[in-house]
Amino acid sequence: MNGNLILLNDHHFVLSVNFGASIFTIPDMDSEKIRIGFLGAGGIARSHAFALNSLKYFYSAVPEIELEAVCSARKESSNSFAVKFGFRKSLTLEEFKSNTKINTVLILGPNKVHFAHLKLALEMPSVTRIYLEKPVCSNLEEEMEMAQLAVNSGKQIQVGFQYLQTASVREALDFWHSGKLGNPIHFDLKYYHGDYLQKSYRDKRQTRLTPAPDGGAMADLGSHGISLLMAFLGENLQITSAVQAGRFADVPDDSDLFSLLSLVQPENFAAGTMSASRISSGTGDLVSLEIYAEKGMLRYSSHSVDYFEYYLEETGQWTRHIVGSNYTPITSFPSGHVPPGWLRSMIHAHYIFLGGNDPKAFMPDLKHGLAVQRIVRETAKYLKNYRDLIQDNGKK
Known part of the structure; x- marks a missing residue:
């Protein structure tokens, strides 16, 4: 990650935000206890819990990790997830936002809430790093606001392209x-x-x-x-x-x-x-x-x-x-x-996310996530044009 600015190409609505060392620093893996909060308690959240718990088996140098809290739309899901996977608390969204122990947030809910949850995590002063599952958002307005919100946040953001x-x-x-x-x-x-x-x-x-x-x-x-x-x-x-x-x-x-x-x-x-x-x-x-x-x-x-x-x-x-x-x-x-x-690639993605040093790794930051989202968004427009063309031809 390197960077500086927001780039908007009006012709293709290209949005990019670059986050580099001048904006945030990744702490040394041994110097900080990682206190994690999950926003989401579904299938992908289970995979992330597995990856985090597996780090110590694969890597000799990993930070101390504490699973602090989990939050989901359904309280019963959040409660059972916390008990099953070793989280200290199951919280409502407001309780999660006010929890000052959390310094690392994983955004793992449905696609439509990714943008709102990123905004919430960026507003938490104790949070220094955010793992955002793809897609990063759902429309152009969210892309533009997301770029503006994150550019000066001082927080590390990694997008969930584990592949x-x-x-x-x-x-x-x-x-x-x-x-x-x-x-x-x-x-x-x-x-x-x-x-x-x-x-x-x-x-x-x-x-x-x-x-x-x-x-x-x-x-x-x-x-x-x-x-x-x-x-x-x-x-x-x-x-x-x-x-x-x-x-x-x-x-x-x-x-x-x-x-x-x-x-x-x-x-x-x-x-x-x-x-x-x-x-x-x-x-x-x-x-x-x-x-x-x-x-x-x-x-x-x-x-x-x-x-x-x-x-x-x-x-x-x-x-x-x-x-x-x-x-x-x-x-x-x-x-x-x-x-x-x-799951092996997801474990390595978490190793990098929590400060592991891998010069060969491609870091999918928010700039990358927004570049991918541009193509996803434009795909919807091109597919509509295609459906309209087929429908018009079918009427002839």
């Missing part, structure tokens, strides 16, 4: 930015699963079927894909068109189940596609990335998470770079060759 901390992705990013493959020419990224083909699954997740950009596949899954692309290609990606597919009677037409974006990177005219799907049968939980460049290509798939591959024009050879769970020189537990899982 960036997957061991193979971390190493692939380091290799890509070495410049050995030259400038990108074209690219393709997919993030697919098929669970929403089942009505019983959709019925349990009605809050995720709200209209884009608050809900839908691009906001939920695609935001991770956009984040990955921006880590490799920069945050000035622009949409040229979008389409969506899949219709079910119980899903609003403006909540995309599958959507595909055509994107360009204006600096070097690289172009490609990024798609997100909740209805791709047989994919499991697939993240697939291919980047074709002047001197070769790079590819990664979560179906073979232990490695990434690259091809060099100069040698005419493919190289498979085996990574496993190897985060050396920081850590390698239980050993480097053990296959990493989804």
